[in-house]
Amino acid sequence: MITEIPINQPHIFAFEVTGKLVEEDYAKFRPKLDRLLENERPLSLLIQLNDFEGWTAKAHGKT
Numbered sequence: 001m002i003t004e005i006p007i008n009q010p011h012i013f014a015f016e017v018t019g020k021l022v023e024e025d026y027a028k029f030r031p032k033l034d035r036l037l038e039n040e041r042p043l044s045l046l047i048q049l050n051d052f053e054g055w056t057a058k059a060h061g062k063t
Contacts, residue, residue, distance in 0.1 A: 002029045005048065014046040021055035 002025050005014035013036055015029075036043060 001025060004032075005046070007046075011040050011042050012044045012046075013040075014048065016048045016050055017052050018050045020053040023056065023058040026055075026058075 001018050002021070003016050003018075005016055007014050036045070
């Protein structure tokens with residue numbers, strides 16, 4: 001699961017990744033990440049892994 005961590009600073013975004021990611025997690029996160037990469041300059045991104053177990057074959061966005 002990927003959840004956003006609230007950060008009240010401009011251009012800084014944080015996400016927590018837990019468990020095993022599945023295709024649905026990637027489908028929800030990818031558009032948000034694309035928007036950030038396209039619209040935020042500068043951009044600081046923190047990815048916090050807690051009990052992260054990897055991802056299923058389809059969760060990485062390739063078939």
